[in-house]
Amino acid sequence: MSRKNPFTMAASVARACVLVSVLALAVCLLWCPTCEAKGNDPGKPVSLEGAGATFPYPLYSKWVFEYGRIHPNVRINYQSIGSGGGIRQISEGTVDFGGSDAFVKDGALVKLPGKLLHIPTTLGAVVITYNLPGSPSNMKLSPEVIAGVFLGEIIRWNDSKIAALNPGLKLPDALIGVVHRSDGSGTTAVFTDYLSKVSPAWSEKVGSGTSVSWPIGLGAKGNEGVTGQVKSTPGSVGYVELVYAKQNGLPYASIRNSSGAFVEPTLEGVSAAAAGVAVPADFRVSITNAPGEKSYPISAFTWILIYQDQKDAAKGTAMVDFLWWAIHDGQKLGGVLGYAPLPAEVVGKIEATLQTVTTGGKPALSK
Amino acid sequence: MAADTHETRTANRGDLVFQRLIVVGAVVMVVLLAAIALELTRESRLSLSASGVRFLGSTAWDPVKELFGGLPFIYGTLVSSFLALLVAVPVSLGVAIFLVELAPSWLRGPVGFMVELLAALPSVVYGLWGIFVLVPWLRGGVEPALARSLGFLPFFSGPSQGFGMLAGGLVLSIMILPTIASVSREVLRAVPNWLREGALALGTTRWEMIRGTVLPFARSGIIGAVILGLGRALGETMAVTMVIGNRPKIAASLFAPGYTMASVIANEYTEATGDLHLSALAEIGLLLFAVTLALNALARLLVWRVSRVAVQGSRR
Amino acid sequence: MNSRKNSVDRIALPGRRKITDLVVRTLCLVATLLALVPLLSLLQFVIVRGAGGLSWDLLTQLPRPVGEPGGGMANAIVGTLVLVGLASCVGIPLGITTGIYLAEYGHTRTARVVRFSADVLSGVPSIIVGMFVYGLMVVTMKRFSAVAGGVALAILMLPTVARSTEELLKLVPTSLREAALALGVPRWRATLRVVLRTAAPGIATGVMLAVARAAGETAPLLFTALNSRFWPTSLDRPIASLPVQIFTYAISPYEEWHRQAWAAALVLVALVLILNVAARFFVRHRTDAR
Numbered sequence: 001m002s003r004k005n006p007f008t009m010a011a012s013v014a015r016a017c018v019l020v021s022v023l024a025l026a027v028c029l030l031w032c033p034t035c036e037a038k039g040n041d042p043g044k045p046v047s048l049e050g051a052g053a054t055f056p057y058p059l060y061s062k063w064v065f066e067y068g069r070i071h072p073n074v075r076i077n078y079q080s081i082g083s084g085g086g087i088r089q090i091s092e093g094t095v096d097f098g099g100s101d102a103f104v105k106d107g108a109l110v111k112l113p114g115k116l117l118h119i120p121t122t123l124g125a126v127v128i129t130y131n132l133p134g135s136p137s138n139m140k141l142s143p144e145v146i147a148g149v150f151l152g153e154i155i156r157w158n159d160s161k162i163a164a165l166n167p168g169l170k171l172p173d174a175l176i177g178v179v180h181r182s183d184g185s186g187t188t189a190v191f192t193d194y195l196s197k198v199s200p201a202w203s204e205k206v207g208s209g210t211s212v213s214w215p216i217g218l219g220a221k222g223n224e225g226v227t228g229q230v231k232s233t234p235g236s237v238g239y240v241e242l243v244y245a246k247q248n249g250l251p252y253a254s255i256r257n258s259s260g261a262f263v264e265p266t267l268e269g270v271s272a273a274a275a276g277v278a279v280p281a282d283f284r285v286s287i288t289n290a291p292g293e294k295s296y297p298i299s300a301f302t303w304i305l306i307y308q309d310q311k312d313a314a315k316g317t318a319m320v321d322f323l324w325w326a327i328h329d330g331q332k333l334g335g336v337l338g339y340a341p342l343p344a345e346v347v348g349k350i351e352a353t354l355q356t357v358t359t360g361g362k363p364a365l366s367k
Numbered sequence: 368m369a370a371d372t373h374e375t376r377t378a379n380r381g382d383l384v385f386q387r388l389i390v391v392g393a394v395v396m397v398v399l400l401a402a403i404a405l406e407l408t409r410e411s412r413l414s415l416s417a418s419g420v421r422f423l424g425s426t427a428w429d430p431v432k433e434l435f436g437g438l439p440f441i442y443g444t445l446v447s448s449f450l451a452l453l454v455a456v457p458v459s460l461g462v463a464i465f466l467v468e469l470a471p472s473w474l475r476g477p478v479g480f481m482v483e484l485l486a487a488l489p490s491v492v493y494g495l496w497g498i499f500v501l502v503p504w505l506r507g508g509v510e511p512a513l514a515r516s517l518g519f520l521p522f523f524s525g526p527s528q529g530f531g532m533l534a535g536g537l538v539l540s541i542m543i544l545p546t547i548a549s550v551s552r553e554v555l556r557a558v559p560n561w562l563r564e565g566a567l568a569l570g571t572t573r574w575e576m577i578r579g580t581v582l583p584f585a586r587s588g589i590i591g592a593v594i595l596g597l598g599r600a601l602g603e604t605m606a607v608t609m610v611i612g613n614r615p616k617i618a619a620s621l622f623a624p625g626y627t628m629a630s631v632i633a634n635e636y637t638e639a640t641g642d643l644h645l646s647a648l649a650e651i652g653l654l655l656f657a658v659t660l661a662l663n664a665l666a667r668l669l670v671w672r673v674s675r676v677a678v679q680g681s682r683r
Numbered sequence: 684m685n686s687r688k689n690s691v692d693r694i695a696l697p698g699r700r701k702i703t704d705l706v707v708r709t710l711c712l713v714a715t716l717l718a719l720v721p722l723l724s725l726l727q728f729v730i731v732r733g734a735g736g737l738s739w740d741l742l743t744q745l746p747r748p749v750g751e752p753g754g755g756m757a758n759a760i761v762g763t764l765v766l767v768g769l770a771s772c773v774g775i776p777l778g779i780t781t782g783i784y785l786a787e788y789g790h791t792r793t794a795r796v797v798r799f800s801a802d803v804l805s806g807v808p809s810i811i812v813g814m815f816v817y818g819l820m821v822v823t824m825k826r827f828s829a830v831a832g833g834v835a836l837a838i839l840m841l842p843t844v845a846r847s848t849e850e851l852l853k854l855v856p857t858s859l860r861e862a863a864l865a866l867g868v869p870r871w872r873a874t875l876r877v878v879l880r881t882a883a884p885g886i887a888t889g890v891m892l893a894v895a896r897a898a899g900e901t902a903p904l905l906f907t908a909l910n911s912r913f914w915p916t917s918l919d920r921p922i923a924s925l926p927v928q929i930f931t932y933a934i935s936p937y938e939e940w941h942r943q944a945w946a947a948a949l950v951l952v953a954l955v956l957i958l959n960v961a962a963r964f965f966v967r968h969r970t971d972a973r
Contacts (some may be wrong), residue, residue: 047920048824051909058749061912067746077911077921084638091640092827108640175526182613184430184638206431210640213429219613220626220934221634227936230496233506233528247750248936289618337750392780394793396800396845401840403807403815410818461714469711478715480963485722487892488898492948493928495933496725499941541721548718572704595806602808604699604902605930607805629810633902636814647812656811663806666856680867 006050011157043073043350046318051088051101051166054223056122056243056302059339060099063330067322073319080222081361084149084184084210088145090116096315098305101111101186102210103284105347110153111203117357119285119323122272122331123340125265126191126298127252130237132157133172135252141264142164143297147199149237151177151206152216157235172235178217179229179238186212187223191239239298241273242338255345257297258289269296270340279346282355299340316359317366322353324365407656408663413642422650425520429617430639435647439615443625444655448600450536450621455544456593461553462544468577479552486545494609497538502529502610505537510622521619528612533621535611537581543596550595554673555581556589584673591669593612598662602655604629628655646667726952733949737943743951746912752939756947758914759923762829763951766871766908767898769833774897775890776839779879782848782886789849798849798924799871805842812838813903817836821907829922830913832908836900840893847889851882884914888962895958899951901926 050060057080064076081089083100090098091112103118128141148154154161158171181188185355191225192208204210220238221227227244242265245252254262263269273290289297304323310316327350331341342350357364408415414422414435425436466475472671506529513523556580566576613634614625628651635637636652639645731885740755747754788794812835817908820831855878863873879886909921910931925947 045916049921051827062746062751066910074651075913077913079910079921080636081909084635084640087640088645090637092822093829094821097931177526177528182634184635184640211430211635211638211644213427213431213434214614216529217614219626221608221613222934224931224935224937228934229530231936232503234532235526236528243750244936250936351373379869379871381872382870388854389780389787390793392847393779393784393797395777396781396797396804396841398805400807402819403811406815406818407811411815433906445842458714458718461711462718465711465715467707470715478719481722482718484956485718487899487955488725489901489926489951489955491899491901491929491933492725492729492952494905495910495929495944495948496728498933500724500728528853544718572700574704574707575700577707598806602806602810604808609930609934629808629902632810632814633905635794637817637906652811652814655808657805659808659811660803663803666754666806667799667802 014204017192021076043071046314047074048074048076048096048315048319049239049324050076050082050086050097050304051081051089051095053302054080055083055126055187055190055300056099056339057122057223058243058247058337059122059334062333062337064363066333067325069265070325071321074322076322080224081221082181082183082187082210083189086186086305087210088184090307096306097319100305101300101302102189103303104305113307115308117306117308117353119306119327119353120279120283120346121304121323121326121336121340122302122303122342123270124288124300124302124338125242125270125296125340126187126194126239126300127242127245127265128255129227129230129240129250129252130238131234131250133234134170135167135251136190139169139251140256141253142256144194147195147202150180150195150216151199151202152178152215174235177233177236178214179233179236180214180217180227181222182195182219183213183221184224185222185243186300186302187239187277188212188297190286190288191298193243193286197259197289212249230353238279246338255297257293257295258291259293259295262294263294263296265296265298265338266281267335267338267340269294270299271343272296273299273300274340274343274346279349280351283346283349308356311359311362313359313364316357316364320354320357320364321366324351327351334343368568381474389622397664403656404653405547406554407649407653411646412655413646414650417643417646417647419533422647423654425569426617430641430644432436433641433643435643437628437647437651439617440626440628440631440643441654442617443535443615444601444629445626446532447535447539447611447622447627448597449627450532451539451543451600452593452597455547456595458540459544459548459592460551460589462548464577466518466548466552467555468573468581478551479549482545482548484545484551485541490542490603490649491609493538493542493606497516497534497606497610501537502534505529505534508535509533514622517666522621525618525620525622528624529613529623530621530624531622532611532618532625535607535625535627536621538606538610539600542603542606547592547596550592550670551585551589554585554670557588557673558584587669588673591666591673594662594666594669598666604633608633628652687721690760696948720774727781729783729945729948729952731943732945733952734946734966737948737949741943741946742847745914750937754943756925756928758911759925759928759947760950762911762923763898763925763954765918765922766828766832766904767894768838769829770836770840770897771890771894772837773834774837774893775844778844778890778893779886780834781845783853783874783879785845786852793835794928798846801842801845804838805846807835808902809835810902811901812901813906816903817906824919826919827907827909828917829908829920832904832922833918834909834923835903836897838905839900840897843893843896844886846888847892848882851889852878852886854885854934855881884965888965890963891958891965894960896956898958899926899955901930905930927955 060078083102086098086100089095158173189210192212196203196208220226223240223244226238227240230238254264257263271294273295274289276290276292276295277287287299327347412609426438427436429432466479506527510527517523562580566580608630613626614624615626635649721914743757744755816835864875904924904927910927911921911923915922929944929947932940
């Protein structure tokens, strides 16, 4: 090849490199106007960033999708990273709102830069889902058996304790593969809170929290990960929010509640559990192992965490308006997915709380 | 070429400015490295003062009781990396020897290119493949077979879940193979030809020539390549997290889930709510940083030594 | 080479030595085939399953709510381009500058420290870089952002670009530089206009390999760019990227998302391979031109 070649090559390469970077920059800069122009809403565009619980994620993603249709100027980006992440990131102030189904403990609340509100958004059930041949859908489990399995004391599916509860069921002679969460999880907090209440051994050895020291099993990230793991691993068992089991056609167990009845995880069961517990003014309450014949024992509130004093007026208003919509119109979207609506009495209390959210000294709510 | 610049530098102000500018640019690299070390040390201060050296030997990882020990992660990292080396070192040495000494020349380019492609594929794609191809294969075929034939060994006992230390180690071995193979190939290529010719002239077979002449010459470079591979294995995150099972417990069985230092950081670093928990994760990060730093320094030294000797040798 | 090999083979050897030789040769061949098996399996799955999941929607639509069919990951594709673009804007100039420094002033003690730092930095796990940028930018700026992601990727690109620039600048014949200097060109102009230009195709190779590596990085993005289900509109907000999207979808339980994860993997692998093949193309041209 000619001697000139390297030079011309060099020039063209340099030009190509410049072109690529300019194009990339142009794409990201030019995208703004074109995207914002699509919205036909007169309002100024507002972006809300949120992260946290995976438990309500299917509902939240539906909400932001639907809400985005009505209010094209409001973009709510919710990332399901885990409740621990939701609490941590709202504490660091890296997100506008956090999602969690574990409430922040008193000790941690006082360390925060401002007053943090727990806004309940929906009620859900943590279900025990499993992967067995023929996927029998009507397995019955008692609190003792669940604790035994997750403590690693019951290790085979055909253990007499499981068989005694399920006389008609053909249980395989296989090892139980326990799947739990690997990230900081509110679902874990709810589940371990329940186990701590029903099993002294659990409470002593493990305790409750968003991350615990699991005696057995393998970890997967998020409700998504646990469901994925159970779905792909024969003989496994895990705990997930109801919607994840439903959407993936996985069976889930009926659990014996505090009054001795076996209850399936249903909207009614969850609502009954919520009705059986008095909700305090700051909404931080556990409704696991709730009294009542119909109560599903592993039910939980899930919260959106926001600061009472919102620094940015536009964001604050958009946030509170969205929450207002979520606790009213939004509740209708939950049923299909398997989330129980908030009790009317709780909705009233939330309305009052949302009205206390301020931005620059004024109420943030636009209504 | 750099020593002759004194007059030119004083003669031209542009040169001075230019030099200052690029020095500033270059120093960024050093600053970055120092800043990473500082930041990790700062973040892990709480944990360092709370548990100190005991952190390394403790197996507790209990966020509820706020007890944190790094041993399960150190163990998991070491075992998965060791497994990876166990598989990858012989195979990649075979590849390197084949490519440099044995393969017909028309085959060298394409095969070398394909092996290097393995290095270019993103980690997350290995993870995806691991979840949907490797893990089901291990669960359905390999692990039951191993349990049947070698089940008396503690390494091959327990339920076959697919996700576990074995899967983690195998994915890692596939990922570090191209690193070791391509660096070893470079090292073997650096062995001067007159050495080979001398051996062959004495009537050795190819293998005797390789074993007696090429490998001893290249030894420290190959060790360097292996250490580079080990460095990559220790720090690899995504693919391992996706298949290793993420459980902070030490188990003898390779079928059992494990955890590595990099994966626990990926899973918990933005999630830890307790200060001590966070700090313990940072300490794991610091440890990982220090280990990979030391390994890389060592590996560079070894590879560099071979190439220097080779250059001197070829000049002779 | 070949004739020598044949002549060696023809020499009568004691049987055992010959057999050992044959066995080892076979083992090396087997090792090579064994190394190619995972690559072929991986490529096969990525291509077959990826092509199955690939659709026009995937390349042009935003993700749908969880569990609903349809939708795509166009935002993640754009996001990856934006992130890589950002990283290139920071990492390439800085890396080339460092490379020039190492090549031109490479004999000082400072240069040795810089070179060592570059080598060591290239071995630092990407997750550690993610932790660092999280502490440095996300916590202090109080937001996950595309910029933070770009910086993390830039840090990962930096050492590769710097070292390959150095190696290539060193290959430029001294006569070229001397010719320029003899014509009275100041040293900095000689370096930029003659030496750097001559080495440019080779440097482009190093740059492209670094870009390809950055494009596939996942771990540091989890802590910095996070993810988003919208089009990227601003660089100080979270942004979607292909690797993070593949990770999220791969560990999920949804069949639809698995399909999309494979398709996204195909897009990502194609992107990375094109960069790699292009890089090698430049190398070939450079050597041909000699």
